[in-house]
Amino acid sequence: MKRLLPLIKIAVSIISVGLSFASHIYLAELLADQPDYPSKEFQKGICYVSWEPDTYASSYSDRSIESLTQIGTNWISILTTWYQKDANSPRVYPTEKTPQDTSLKHAIRKAHELGLKVMLKPHVDLVDTDNGQWRGEIFFYNNEDWKRWFGEYKIFITHYAALAQASGVDMLCIGTELSGTIDRRDDWIEVIRAIRQIYKGRLTYAANWSDEFERIGFWDKLDYAGVDAYFPLAKDENPTLAELKNAWKGWVDQIEIWAKFLGKPIIFTEVGYPSVSTAAIAPWQWNAPGGPKLQIQERCYRALLETIWGRQWLAGIYCWNWSANPDAGGPYDESFTLQNKPAQKILAEWYQRS
Numbered sequence: 001m002k003r004l005l006p007l008i009k010i011a012v013s014i015i016s017v018g019l020s021f022a023s024h025i026y027l028a029e030l031l032a033d034q035p036d037y038p039s040k041e042f043q044k045g046i047c048y049v050s051w052e053p054d055t056y057a058s059s060y061s062d063r064s065i066e067s068l069t070q071i072g073t074n075w076i077s078i079l080t081t082w083y084q085k086d087a088n089s090p091r092v093y094p095t096e097k098t099p100q101d102t103s104l105k106h107a108i109r110k111a112h113e114l115g116l117k118v119m120l121k122p123h124v125d126l127v128d129t130d131n132g133q134w135r136g137e138i139f140f141y142n143n144e145d146w147k148r149w150f151g152e153y154k155i156f157i158t159h160y161a162a163l164a165q166a167s168g169v170d171m172l173c174i175g176t177e178l179s180g181t182i183d184r185r186d187d188w189i190e191v192i193r194a195i196r197q198i199y200k201g202r203l204t205y206a207a208n209w210s211d212e213f214e215r216i217g218f219w220d221k222l223d224y225a226g227v228d229a230y231f232p233l234a235k236d237e238n239p240t241l242a243e244l245k246n247a248w249k250g251w252v253d254q255i256e257i258w259a260k261f262l263g264k265p266i267i268f269t270e271v272g273y274p275s276v277s278t279a280a281i282a283p284w285q286w287n288a289p290g291g292p293k294l295q296i297q298e299r300c301y302r303a304l305l306e307t308i309w310g311r312q313w314l315a316g317i318y319c320w321n322w323s324a325n326p327d328a329g330g331p332y333d334e335s336f337t338l339q340n341k342p343a344q345k346i347l348a349e350w351y352q353r354s
Contacts, residue, residue, distance in 0.1 A: 040265075043316020044351040045075035047121070047270055048107070050324040051097045056107035061324040065107065068322065069114050071344065072351030076111050077119040077173070077269070077318045080104055082156050086128040087137040087180070090149040092156050095127070101163055107324075108167045117170040119318070121206070121269070122160045124153070124178070136208055139180035150187045154194055161199040172199055173269060176206040177228055185217040192221045206269035214258055224315060225262055226269035227255070233300065234280035244280060244303035252307060259313035266313050272320030272336045273300040273343075292334045298342040305350045319347060 046068055050056055056078070068076060080099045084092050104120075111118050124135055140146045157174055164172045174195060175181075175188075182188065195203065204224040207213035213227045233239065233247040259266050273279040274286035275297040282288075283300070301319075308314055321336050323329070329339030338344040 040315065041074065042314075043075040043117075043267060043318070044073055045077055045119070045267075045316055045318035046073050046322045047077045047079065047272075047318050047320045048324065049079045049321045050099060051079075051081060053096060053098065053100045054103045055324045056099055056103040058324070060326055061107060062110050064322065064324050064326040064328075065110050065116070066114065067326055067339075069116065071348035072353075073116065074351075075117045075119060075170075075316060075318070077121045078104065078107055078111070079121050079123060079321075080160065081123040081125050083125050083127050084138070086126055086131070087133040087135075087139060088141075088145075090140065090145045090152060092124055092149070092152040104163065105167055108169060112168065118167075119171040119173055119204075120160055120164045120169045121173040121176065122157060123176050124156070134177075136177050136179040136211070138178055146184060146187070149181075150184070150191065154191050157191060158194050158198055161195045164201065165199045169199075169201060171202040171204060171224075173226065174203055174205050174222070176269070177208040177212070179208050179212040182207075182212060182216050182218075188218045189221060192218065204267060204269060219262060219264060222264075224267045225259075225264050226267050228270040229268040229317075230271070230284040232281060232283065233303065237277045237281065238296065239280050239299075241299055241303055244300060245307050247280075248303055248307040252311070256311070256313055265315035267315050268308075268317040270320040271304060271317055272338075273297045274336050275334050275341065275343075286335055288334075292332055294331060294341050294343070297338075298346055301338070301343045301346045305346065309350060 048065070050061070055061055065076065082092050082094050082098060108118050108120070124138070126133055126135060140149060161172060172195065174192065192203070202223040204222055204226040205216065206226040206228050207216055208228055209230050213225070219225045231248070231251045233244045255266065273283050273296070275292045275294050276286060276288040277290045277293045277296060278285065278288040279293070279296045279300055308317070319338060323337050323339060327340070329337045329341050333341070338347055
């Protein structure tokens with residue numbers, strides 16, 4: 001291993017300015033003699049969501065979490081969200097849609113009582129989305145605004161670090177799809193340092209699939225490298241299962257090379273498909289016209305699970321999403337939830353395996 005250290009340092013410098021696919025292959029060959037990751041419990045996860053203040057504390061949320069144990073889930077990622085006005089506003093704050101801390105603690109406690117491990121996943125979203133912006137475009141043009149934003153972000157994330165520590169949360173996701181901010185490596189390292197002083201569990205970050213996960217320079221400070229894996233799988237509607245699996249194989253090959261170079265276990269912090277005709281074309285977009293297409297969602301999940309299951313570098317997946325309403329989903333629903341849809345049965349088939 002010692003003889004590889006100079007190569008690794010060189011490789012890190014190369015990847016920070018952009019690494020071609022051919023270079024990835026070369027680096028993978030150099031690092032091929034590294035041992036495989038140790039075998040651990042695979043994180044069969046679900047992203048559990050609410051954008052309401054007290055829903056997580058309700059009896060019907062308890063029933064919804066109970067239903068997760070019936071499909072073989074062993075990890076649950078619980079969402080909470082603060083907001084900022086737009087992509088260029090440095091103020092981060094809770095709103096009336098932010099889950100109350102008492103509500104979050106209730107859901108965490110309920111999950112633990114059922115034997116589920118918990119990842120707490122705080123998000124920052126934009127209030128003003130009329131201009132088409134999203135959190136990945138958060139960016140500032142002067143150091144004063146950057147300093148203020150990271151100061152606000154540190155208040156936000158350390159609040160949840162303290163809640164996670166007090167509640168015995170098993171993993172904390174320190175950020176999600178903040179692509180415009182990740183070149184500020186020193187600022188992120190300071191945020192991570194502040195979190196580590198409060199929270200003693202495992203840390204990850206949820207990187208956007210398209211423009212972020214290979215550029216991040218602070219993976220070495222975290223326990224898992226997280227990818228929100230909304231990789232496009234088709235150019236046309238209604239692709240076959242074989243076509244979807246072939247598309248996934250291309251993405252998996254690329255991730256596998258990156259994972260070997262990184263030397264750290266990977267988790268898909270989000271992966272999912274809406275119940276619409278374009279689910280394989282643009283998995284991140286749920287509001288396509290044409291009505292619900294449950295069979296496309298089911299086929300996408302089948303392709304995902306048949307392709308990625310058992311990969312040594314993959315420590316877990318978290319399917320987006322599962323509502324705190326146990327009656328969500330169903331045959332007329334176009335959203336991402338798997339509940340009461342054919343995709344739920346596919347997931348259960350795989351999650352219930354030993």
